[in-house]
Amino acid sequence: MNTVFADEPHGECIRVRGLVQGVGFRPTVWRLAQELALTGEILNDSEGVLIRIWGEAEDLKRFLPSLLESLPPLARIDKLECSDWVVGKPPDSFRIIASERGAIHTGVLPDAASCDDCVRETLDPFNRRYRYPFTNCTHCGPRFSILRKIPYDRANTSMAQFPLCEDCRSEYENPDDRRFHAQPTACHVCGPKARLRRQDGSPFSLDRFTSLDDIDAAANLLRTGEIVLIKGIGGFHLACDAANASAVNRLRERKGRPHKPLALMARDIEVIARYAEVGELDRRALLSKRSLKKY
Numbered sequence: 001m002n003t004v005f006a007d008e009p010h011g012e013c014i015r016v017r018g019l020v021q022g023v024g025f026r027p028t029v030w031r032l033a034q035e036l037a038l039t040g041e042i043l044n045d046s047e048g049v050l051i052r053i054w055g056e057a058e059d060l061k062r063f064l065p066s067l068l069e070s071l072p073p074l075a076r077i078d079k080l081e082c083s084d085w086v087v088g089k090p091p092d093s094f095r096i097i098a099s100e101r102g103a104i105h106t107g108v109l110p111d112a113a114s115c116d117d118c119v120r121e122t123l124d125p126f127n128r129r130y131r132y133p134f135t136n137c138t139h140c141g142p143r144f145s146i147l148r149k150i151p152y153d154r155a156n157t158s159m160a161q162f163p164l165c166e167d168c169r170s171e172y173e174n175p176d177d178r179r180f181h182a183q184p185t186a187c188h189v190c191g192p193k194a195r196l197r198r199q200d201g202s203p204f205s206l207d208r209f210t211s212l213d214d215i216d217a218a219a220n221l222l223r224t225g226e227i228v229l230i231k232g233i234g235g236f237h238l239a240c241d242a243a244n245a246s247a248v249n250r251l252r253e254r255k256g257r258p259h260k261p262l263a264l265m266a267r268d269i270e271v272i273a274r275y276a277e278v279g280e281l282d283r284r285a286l287l288s289k290r291s292l293k294k295y
């Protein structure tokens, strides 16, 4: 019979239930295990995530509090169950074990607003995702809208037709990268492209606007009072400059919506506050991970 003494090196088995798959949970645990010099393994299974760790009692004690402190933004733990993990020979490293195919029955997360890191990359001229409109990672991006069937794997999403380039693949396979197993990850090289078309399908000549790219050209069209139909991940948006009365009237005429209110889009909360009263609850909803963005 094995007896585990709390102050000796030992193993613990931790069952985690909640929204813990496809949100960067395993790499977070992997990183934490490196930091605390713990060994063992982690895997996704039909009930959520199973962690088996082994190490010095002092380090093991720090594991759970540190995990709760550094949860990835989209993760949510509903239940934790801990038990002893009795192993003959302690493992010499911490490994992420591949999940068994077909064993996963977890819920699918809704789309999430771009995270701050992705926004920063998209706005950084030195980053390889500069101005790439479909930038995402395990902390953000589309989920439900691009899913065709479960489990949530790239092959089952509308990203299946875009094989990863070498750079994206190495991020996808690196547990130390926030794009580890980010199913919809993409870049200029391998991902979908944004294209601006006229109503009759013909392309725009960007020279006319001296635009940076098609998205910049669409922004310029909006600024000059044109109506642009924007295909987003979850549907289409007819858009025009809300501060341009003649553009709004033209949109209302064409849509046959003379009076019905139209939804407004704004760059950030500061712009919204110029036009509307923003209460504390509104502010929290607008800046939440579920929002449709804040930059």
Ligand SMILES: [Zn+2]
Pocket (backbone or CB within 6 Å): 114, 115, 116, 117, 118, 119, 135, 136, 137, 138, 139, 140, 141
């Ligand atoms: Zn992100």
Ligand SMILES: [Zn+2]
Pocket (backbone or CB within 6 Å): 164, 165, 166, 167, 168, 169, 186, 187, 188, 189, 190, 191
């Ligand atoms: Zn790529």
